[in-house]
Amino acid sequence: MTNKFYNALFASGIAFILTCLMVGIKLDTEGTQLAIKGASAEQWTWIGLGIALVFLSQLFSDKIDAIFSKVPKPKLSNMLPKEQKMATLKPWLLALLIVGMLVWPFMVSRGSVDLATLALIYIMLGLGLNIVVGLAGLLDLGFVAFYAVGAYTYALLSQYFGMSFWACLPISAGLAALFGFILGFPVLRLRGDYLAIVTLGFGEIIRILLNNWTAVTGGPNGISGIDKPTLFGLEFSRRAKEEDTVLFHEFFGIDYSSSYKVIFLYLIAVILTIFVVYVINRLMRMPVGRAWEALREDEIACRSLGLNRTVIKLSAFTLGATTAGFAGAFFAARQGFISPESFIFIESAIILAIVVLGGMGSQVGVILAAIIMTILPELAREFSEYRMLLFGFLMVIMMRWRPQGLVPMKRPHLELNR
Amino acid sequence: MLRIENVNTHYGQIQALHDISLEVKQGEIVTLIGANGAGKTTLMMTICGDPQATSGTIEFDGEVISGLDTPSVMRKGLAIVPEGRRVFSGMTVEENLFMGSYFRSKAEAQETVKHVLELFPRLEERFDQRAGTMSGGEQQMLAIGRAMMSKPRMILLDEPSLGLAPIIIQQIFDIIEKLRDEGVTIFLVEQNANQALRIADRGYVLENGRVVLEDTGDALLVNDDVRKAYLGG
Ligand SMILES: Nc1ncnc2c1ncn2[C@@H]1O[C@H](COP(=O)(O)OP(=O)(O)OP(=O)(O)O)[C@@H](O)[C@H]1O
Ligand SMILES: [Mg+2]
Numbered sequence: 001m002t003n004k005f006y007n008a009l010f011a012s013g014i015a016f017i018l019t020c021l022m023v024g025i026k027l028d029t030e031g032t033q034l035a036i037k038g039a040s041a042e043q044w045t046w047i048g049l050g051i052a053l054v055f056l057s058q059l060f061s062d063k064i065d066a067i068f069s070k071v072p073k074p075k076l077s078n079m080l081p082k083e084q085k086m087a088t089l090k091p092w093l094l095a096l097l098i099v100g101m102l103v104w105p106f107m108v109s110r111g112s113v114d115l116a117t118l119a120l121i122y123i124m125l126g127l128g129l130n131i132v133v134g135l136a137g138l139l140d141l142g143f144v145a146f147y148a149v150g151a152y153t154y155a156l157l158s159q160y161f162g163m164s165f166w167a168c169l170p171i172s173a174g175l176a177a178l179f180g181f182i183l184g185f186p187v188l189r190l191r192g193d194y195l196a197i198v199t200l201g202f203g204e205i206i207r208i209l210l211n212n213w214t215a216v217t218g219g220p221n222g223i224s225g226i227d228k229p230t231l232f233g234l235e236f237s238r239r240a241k242e243e244d245t246v247l248f249h250e251f252f253g254i255d256y257s258s259s260y261k262v263i264f265l266y267l268i269a270v271i272l273t274i275f276v277v278y279v280i281n282r283l284m285r286m287p288v289g290r291a292w293e294a295l296r297e298d299e300i301a302c303r304s305l306g307l308n309r310t311v312i313k314l315s316a317f318t319l320g321a322t323t324a325g326f327a328g329a330f331f332a333a334r335q336g337f338i339s340p341e342s343f344i345f346i347e348s349a350i351i352l353a354i355v356v357l358g359g360m361g362s363q364v365g366v367i368l369a370a371i372i373m374t375i376l377p378e379l380a381r382e383f384s385e386y387r388m389l390l391f392g393f394l395m396v397i398m399m400r401w402r403p404q405g406l407v408p409m410k411r412p413h414l415e416l417n418r
Numbered sequence: 419m420l421r422i423e424n425v426n427t428h429y430g431q432i433q434a435l436h437d438i439s440l441e442v443k444q445g446e447i448v449t450l451i452g453a454n455g456a457g458k459t460t461l462m463m464t465i466c467g468d469p470q471a472t473s474g475t476i477e478f479d480g481e482v483i484s485g486l487d488t489p490s491v492m493r494k495g496l497a498i499v500p501e502g503r504r505v506f507s508g509m510t511v512e513e514n515l516f517m518g519s520y521f522r523s524k525a526e527a528q529e530t531v532k533h534v535l536e537l538f539p540r541l542e543e544r545f546d547q548r549a550g551t552m553s554g555g556e557q558q559m560l561a562i563g564r565a566m567m568s569k570p571r572m573i574l575l576d577e578p579s580l581g582l583a584p585i586i587i588q589q590i591f592d593i594i595e596k597l598r599d600e601g602v603t604i605f606l607v608e609q610n611a612n613q614a615l616r617i618a619d620r621g622y623v624l625e626n627g628r629v630v631l632e633d634t635g636d637a638l639l640v641n642d643d644v645r646k647a648y649l650g651g
Contacts, residue, residue, distance in 0.1 A: 300500055300504055
């Protein structure tokens with residue numbers, strides 16, 4: 001009990017110091033001088049209440065834990081049908097899901113379709129980073145760099161050479177892969193924290209490069225007027241930019257509506273995401289997928305089995321980068337405008353949060369987390385100042401209730417005929 | 419089959435192996451005994467190419483393998499069961515085994531896995547269990563089984579008896595003999611000199627990075643110096 005008491009005292013002491021520094025003291029400019037001001041009486045009462053809350057919750061943490069452990073946790077495994085039934089149901093469920101995803105946009109508002117498109121981009125990014133962090137266990141804090149490479153590749157090719165989205169998509173992915181490969185070579189000797197720092201640095205380098213190479217990238221002004229994807233050459237704009245382009249609504253003889261474009265972009269995103277999910281799922285089942293995990297678990301054992309760790313790490317890193325490049329190209333096309341602002345560190349952090357939140361290595365988890373992480377801030381738009389607070393709160397809750405992530409990874413299981 | 423000639427190995431400035439020469443012939447069990455820190459593990463790892471020998475040559479099946487990197491060495495028909503087992507603890511027994519046959523076709527792997535499970539019925543019972551939750555003995559069996567999955571012509575074993583109960587050690591040694599009878603050549607590093615020498619055709623004694631004795635297993639078992647140093651008088 002005394003132990004608990006000191007603990008609570010310590011926690012509330014820290015809370016006191018932190019809130020005093022952040023809320024209790026204010027710097028104000030008075031004329032040319034800085035003046036230090038204390039908080040108002042009302043603020044002090046709030047601070048006092050907050051600290052009391054910290055103290056009490058620490059003191060009675062046992063009881064609080066006991067109460068919360070009584071709150072039933074959702075048991076996903078019980079809600080799902082039994083494994084064998086699942087196996088027969090699975091193709092049907094998947095088909096239903098895909099059809100649903102294709103039909104759904106025609107029934108809801110433009111805004112929600114747009115949001116869904118954004119969620120799909122984050123799903124792709126999350127899945128890409130999931131290979132690197134979740135499976136291969138390489139902490140990459142600069143993932144957004146590859147996203148930026150993909151986006152800028154398409155933006156620049158489209159601006160300078162007028163190339164189409166579809167031609168640029170593989171080029172963007174390829175270039176991002178090349179960057180991943182080149183960065184991976186020297187960097188993958190590093191481990192853990194060191195790797196994290198170097199990748200963090202790389203993310204910043206790319207962003208700063210884009211910001212300062214004004215002649216090519218337009219610097220902070222970014223690139224605007226990036227062409228939207230076309231459907232077999234049909235454009236989705238209201239008026240044709242050039243004489244010979246055919247417009248979608250004219251071709252089909254329907255009235256122009258801006259939502260066609262939004263829905264079309266969404267459908268592209270769906271197709272790209274399905275493609276990414278499928279490819280990564282295949283890879284995870286292949287020996288190389290196992291090798292990623294094995295390498296994360298025990299490097300020496302891997303080497304003793306003759307696996308080449310550089311090749312394995314590099315393949316994970318490159319594949320992750322490729323996915324990001326893919327997502328980046330689509331992002332540029334959807335947005336029509338990109339600037340270095342879109343590729344700041346917080347993006348990397350969000351993608352990483354998606355992977356951690358979803359459950360490292362689990363595809364379903366990452367997809368769920370990506371959806372939550374894009375939709376939640378939208379729902380809480382009114383409290384946009386408290387966005388980061390919400391974010392932190394979510395992380396704390398997750399750590400408390402589902403430390404392994406939303407849907408912890410279950411490795412694909414192969415039955416062999418013994 | 420394995421011939422080591424005048425091998426020296428350094429860790430930075432420190433020399434861990436001094437002019438080691440030894441030979442393992444086809445179909446033999448050869449054991450290497452020595453005190454803690456004598457350099458046994460270092461010798462094993464030098465064979466595998468990490469650390470690289472600073473001088474001398476290592477030949478396997480008539481081919482020089484010193485100077486090759488670890489992955490290439492390990493694909494020459496040589497397998498190692500590293501010190502301390504090192505199974506992939508988050509993966510199941512099955513997945514661990516199939517990591518061992520990474521470079522072989524699925525059909526070949528299926529074939530070998532049957533054989534491994536016959537040798538280790540215990541692994542069959544625990545086929546879907548996570549390796550990390552198994553007992554030390556079971557993990558050691560798994561580590562040996564995993565090494566066998568590449569169908570090696572020679573297996574290097576680094577202290578397979580580490581931390582195991584006598585009865586389990588006996589089982590492991592029985593398996594090692596069985597492997598030899600199947601034609602796999604075995605190079606065995608052991609602290610457990612008594613049992614190792616009993617099944618070995620020949621043995622080497624390593625002290626401070628030097629080979630100080632070399633003889634048949636039976637001769638070493640009755641050798642006075644060996645008895646004093648390793649068999650408790
Ligand atoms: N990575 C390393 N860096 C520096 N020195 C090392 C390294 N690995 C081993 N050594 C040193 O090399 C010597 C031989 O070590 P080694 O591990 O080969 O001994 P061992 O005979 O296997 O002992 P044990 O029976 O305890 O496993 C020791 O003095 C050890 O400190
Ligand atoms: Mg050793």
